[in-house]
Amino acid sequence: xxxxxxxxxxxxxxxxxxxxxxxxxxxxxxxxxxxxxxxxxxxxxxxxxxxxxxxxxxxxxxxxxxxxxxxxxxxxxxxxxxxxxxxxxxxxxxxxxxxxxxxxxxxxxxx
Amino acid sequence: xxxxxxxxxxxxxxxxxxxxxxxxxxxxxxxxxxxxxxxxxxxxxxxxxxxxxxxxxxxxxxxxxxxxxxxxxxxxxxxxxxxxxxxxxxxxxxxxxxxxxxxxxxxxxxx
Numbered sequence: 181x182x183x184x185x186x187x188x189x190x191x192x193x194x195x196x197x198x199x200x201x202x203x204x205x206x207x208x209x210x211x212x213x214x215x216x217x218x219x220x221x222x223x224x225x226x227x228x229x230x231x232x233x234x235x236x237x238x239x240x241x242x243x244x245x246x247x248x249x250x251x252x253x254x255x256x257x258x259x260x261x262x263x264x265x266x267x268x269x270x271x272x273x274x275x276x277x278x279x280x281x282x283x284x285x286x287x288x289x290x291x
Numbered sequence: 292x293x294x295x296x297x298x299x300x301x302x303x304x305x306x307x308x309x310x311x312x313x314x315x316x317x318x319x320x321x322x323x324x325x326x327x328x329x330x331x332x333x334x335x336x337x338x339x340x341x342x343x344x345x346x347x348x349x350x351x352x353x354x355x356x357x358x359x360x361x362x363x364x365x366x367x368x369x370x371x372x373x374x375x376x377x378x379x380x381x382x383x384x385x386x387x388x389x390x391x392x393x394x395x396x397x398x399x400x401x402x
Contacts, residue, residue: 188331214390214391221379221396222395222396223381223393223394223395223396224334224381224393225393226390226391229390267333267334269391276339276341276347277322277339277341278336278339278347278349279324279336279339279383279385279391280336280350281326281333281334281335281336282333283331283332283333284333
């Protein structure tokens with residue numbers, strides 16, 4: 181089983197739609213969580229951190245469920261510019277701060 | 292402030308040749324990472340470093356060596372390149388629990 185798993189998609193949605201991605205992790209010692217965005221053939225960039233209480237940044241909401249070991253990302257009112265691959269990331273501090281990436285979920289927003 | 296830079300951006304090698312990829316960061320970050328990204332596989336950690344003079348193995352270390360002689364540089368070496376090492380290589384750095392910054396990537400083809 182992979183340490184971090186995501187539905188690879190692709191998710192094809194119309195503009196204005198709400199879309200949700202989930203990510204599950206297997207190591208209960210995981211302590212920090214992030215969502216990154218990667219545009220085609222470019223480097224990944226931080227979208228947002230994920231806090232235990234849940235957090236929101238504009239149209240984006242991230243949530244963490246430690247008991248079930250999953251992280252979610254909700255995008256409301258999708259824009260064409262949201263089309264990208266979204267990567268779930270977990271930091272394992274008990275392994276020297278190693279970061280583990282999910283394989284990414286591809287989102288395509290259509291007009 | 293250049294952030295994270297990678298040299299070279301593109302390279303074609305013949306099987307059996309060797310090369311070194313250079314990653315440099317000017318943010319005084321302690322942690323540095325080397326990943327490879329292949330279609331459908333997501334980002335996989337090759338080696339990482341938690342500080343100057345230290346290195347550790349990631350998920351897929353075989354066929355690669357690294358060195359961190361200076362805090363700002365993290366070198367990835369391929370002693371005898373194989374076609375299976377054709378990939379996009381990303382370097383990243385971070386400070387404690389904060390955002391991980393990525394370099395622009397090196398596209399390597401081994402023929």
